[in-house]
Amino acid sequence: MKIGVYVCHCGGNISEVVDIKKVMEFAEQQGDVALVKDHAHMCSDVARKMLVDDIKEYGLDKVVIAACSPQFHGRTFMGTVEKAGLSPYVMEMANIREQCSWPHYYQPELATKKAKDIVKMAIVKARLDEPLEKKTSPIGKRVLVIGAGIAGIQAALDLGDAGFKVYLVEKEPSIGGKMAKLSRTFPTEDCAACILSPKMADVPANPNIELLTNTEIESISGFLGNYDVVAVRKPRYVDITKCTACDKCAEACPVVVPNEFDEGLSSRKAIYLPNPIAVPHAYVLDDKSCLGLFPLACSKCYDVCDAGAINYDEKPERINFTVDTIIVATGYEIFDPRKKKVYEFAKSKNVLTALDLERLISLEAEGTVLRPIGRRIAFIQCVGSRDELVGNEYCSRICCMYATKLSQLLKRADPKRDVYVFYVDLRAFGKGFEEYYKRAQRTGVKFIRGRVAELHEDSHTHKVRLKVEDTLTREIIESEFDLVILSVGLRPSEGTTKIADTLRLIKSPGGWLQEAHPKFRPVDTLADGVFICGCAQGPKDIPDTVAQASAAAARAIRLMNKGEYEVDPITAFVDEKLCSGCGICAGVCPYEAITIELKDGKRISRVNEVVCQGCGACVASCPSGAQQQRWFMTSQLHAMLSAALGEEV
Amino acid sequence: MIFERKPLDIDKIKVTSGEVHIIKDRCKGCGFCIEYCPRDVLELSEEFNIKGYHPPRVKNPDNCVECHLCEMLCPEFAIYVTKKEDAKVSAR
Known part of the structure; x- marks a missing residue:
């Protein structure tokens, strides 16, 4: 076995604290290490070319990069190693920046000692790495966009125009969100309704967008490429295809309540047009303030409706559909x-x-x-x-x-x-x-x-x-x-808080939805195939919201456009000889990836590897050591611990 | 948000209003009209009618919006509503 070790200076971030030479000398003494090199910036193009050349020239079969956090550049180096013809999973990163040079800035000697330990741990883990292969999984072209304010509208239009099937779900009876309420928009003073209403009108006109207003998400289960969505359409009691918005029903209605669209400053009737630029442009009956539908108390609106659009017998309707990716635009x-x-x-x-x-x-x-x-x-x-x-x-x-x-x-x-x-x-x-x-x-x-x-x-x-x-x-x-x-x-709006629970999204302080990386993955979440945009992610103005919505659409397209996507093979698997079928693993799995099945009359845990996100909860919970996780095998973790404790491995 | 403020145009909105008529001696005091009135217009009175029942009494006459629900529910045809000609300003 030939292991190549590369120590990065990180332009001084590491080398100012850690003695690179000493770390290199230490690495050379480790078994199976065939090559040790350093570089000012391992992530640079030139250093990565050197890495590719070295792998080929020296026939390296394992690589250790002592640099920054794998969260930061893990994917970069996996790609480089893959380019040289190796499995990306024989690359190990020793994090001697975030976990060493930065926190121990004032103790360079101890930092150097710790850097050696970290490098040694990476080497012993690399020794046991198996050349796993990436898997691909098919993916369709269906997207769920939750919330039809300006963010949701923009994302839906971008996706619809690009030929993707969009389900645009809005809980209010009209799309447009908060922007529809505004007078003018800074700094150009465009009239908000004038710039928004053409976009609102484009939504029902787009053949790829299925608009579901007055609809709320009840549950979402599944995973990237296969999210099962259950939405509930609340009764509107008005047929939007028949309603001509003539206002006769509202005139006849005897119930007056505060108008939400005008923040309660004006009033509306129990049957009303949500706002002057409402899309769909149809009235809606507010059954909470109506005199009563069961038993039917008044029916004055029904009596005057020439179009016959009013139907008091509408019931909530459950709508089921499957999508591949989800964009959350639930606003503020x-x-x-x-x-x-x-x-x-x-x-x-x-x-x-x-x-x-x-x-x-x-x-x-x-x-x-x-x-x-x-x-x-x-x-x-x-x-x-x-x-x-x-x-x-x-x-x-x-x-x-x-x-x-x-x-x-x-x-x-x-x-x-x-x-x-x-x-x-x-x-x-x-x-x-x-x-x-x-x-x-x-x-x-x-x-x-x-x-x-x-x-x-x-x-x-x-x-x-x-x-x-x-x-x-x-x-x-x-x-x-x-x-x-x-x-x-x-x-954050109530919908934002609710959807965070439904999709298990992480919230940042203040309750806003947390992006996967604040700079490089600003619209991704840690849930695969779920993107966020607009004020659900944090307070922002209209230009930023629109830019983010288009970004979320582009990120979703990036996943779906090829028709298949790569799945990390870092998943749990079961040693069937050891498994007793107790089901503890299935209980702790946050992704519902584990089922207990009968095999030859014996209860056995089975992991759905497409759903498994490799969190390791089942591995830690398994009382008999039957659950194992690829790339983080118990044997590897033991070897790393022994290395850290100075034992011979 | 729950709106605590009264809408500013509330005094300009016109709604229909009705007048409730009760034929006391037909009433058998079932209380359906009181129970189902969506605007809380009626209440049970103390007096007795010819059959010995308590007929309803109009408690909040301004609340009636002429929906006729009481009229439709009354098993004894003892209550009916007429439309007041001057459409009143909504009181809420």
Whole structure:
């Protein structure tokens, strides 16, 4: 057996701490080691060429790379070794950066000693490595996109245009999400509805997209290439193919409730059009506020519907389908400002959220004035963001810019207005944002750095009195305003939290969905074939959301386009002689990959190797040592332990 | 989110309103109308009718939206609703 050992300097990251020469000398003394080399950057093209040449020239059959974490460059070197004609699974990485030079920066001698141990462990493991072969598995071209806000719409359209079958599932009766509520979008001030509605209209027009509105995901099981989805379509009671959106039903309906689309500022009937640009453009009956369907109480809407579109007998419908990959675009909710009691939201008439103001401005543009906006207006920034008192440490990233936008829209509509923005830090980081902020200042919006300490609405005049310290001039400002706007932050939507549980996705602090790698795999998750995009992954603006949605579509296409995909052979397998069929392994398997079967009258555990993700839980739980994991065999782990403990192996 | 605020246009929305008429002596006090009224318009009265039952009484006349459910459910044809001509502003 010939093992080649390569020690990387990592451009100083390792060599500044670890004595590379000593590690190399140590490696040379190990049995079966035929070649030891070092390089400033093992991951560089030139070093990898050297590795390929060495494997061929010296006939190496095992390789140890002492460098960074296998999480970081494992795939890189596996590919290189494969190029030289070896199995990618005879390559071992000794992590002497993340687990050695970085944490032990101030103890170079001990670090060198530890580096030797780590290299030795990799060598003894490599000795026992078997040349496993990659497997391929067939995959179809069906995608489930969950959530039809701008992120889901963009991902679905990209996939549909590329010829993939898309199931677009939305729990609300219309697609469009939060973006449909906005007035204009920063920094270009495009009208949100004008740029969104053509995209919304493209969805039902795309022959590859099956749009399922008013539908929620009940369960998802299976694995990449074979996800079984159960969705439940809630009854709409209106046939979308017959409804002409004539509004007669809503006129006749005697039930008035707050309109969610206008954040409860306006009202709607129990049968209603979700919003003016709704897709599908059909009414929906809200059975929670309707006078009653069983027994049927009123039926005034049915009586006036000329199209015969109303059917009170609709029942929830379960829809089953199978997809190959999944894109999660379940979005956000705004922070509930009632949790921040100091701002007296919902108690004061003249304290609104920024989303309320978006609706007021949009409705005004459409010709409906719900309330006067007033002359003196204050924006309070960071409501529910960067605030540990409410448990949200993160920055919501969009509030600075939407306040900049809304404030100058108000100022421009009436230059006599006094518009103030009380901020903590003003973050104008995106393309064109700083210029847009400057433009707001030129328009006459006054930006004052300071967190509002006190807010009180006068019970007679309804003017809102604010007390705030200008932290730049150290002046205490006390002033009255006609309207106070809370720039509320974002939080993960209920759907985001729910789908994380259904798909077993990892959440990052704040409850957002965690990507597989923040820089190099920003839309992947650790679940194979599940991608995330938009605000489900974290707060972001529309350009970033659209870019991420297209990225998620591209990543999904990358997996499906070839018609087959590679599966790691790092799976568990059962030694049938040792297995007693106790079933403990099946109980601990988080992927439901293990079944207990009868074979010649004996209960035996069987691993579905396509489903197995190689987590090792079954191996650790097996009381008789019958479960083994390829590439991490018990014999290999024992050898590594012995090496670490200084025993002869 | 649960909306605590009253919609700003609530005073402008017109809905139908009805007037409930009770033929007390037909009533046998089954209480279906009270139980099933979706707007909580009715309640049981203390008085006795000719048969010795408690007929219902209108508790919240403004709540009636003229849905006629009580009329359809009443086994004794003892209750009916007429439409009030001036469509009222919704009260909620």
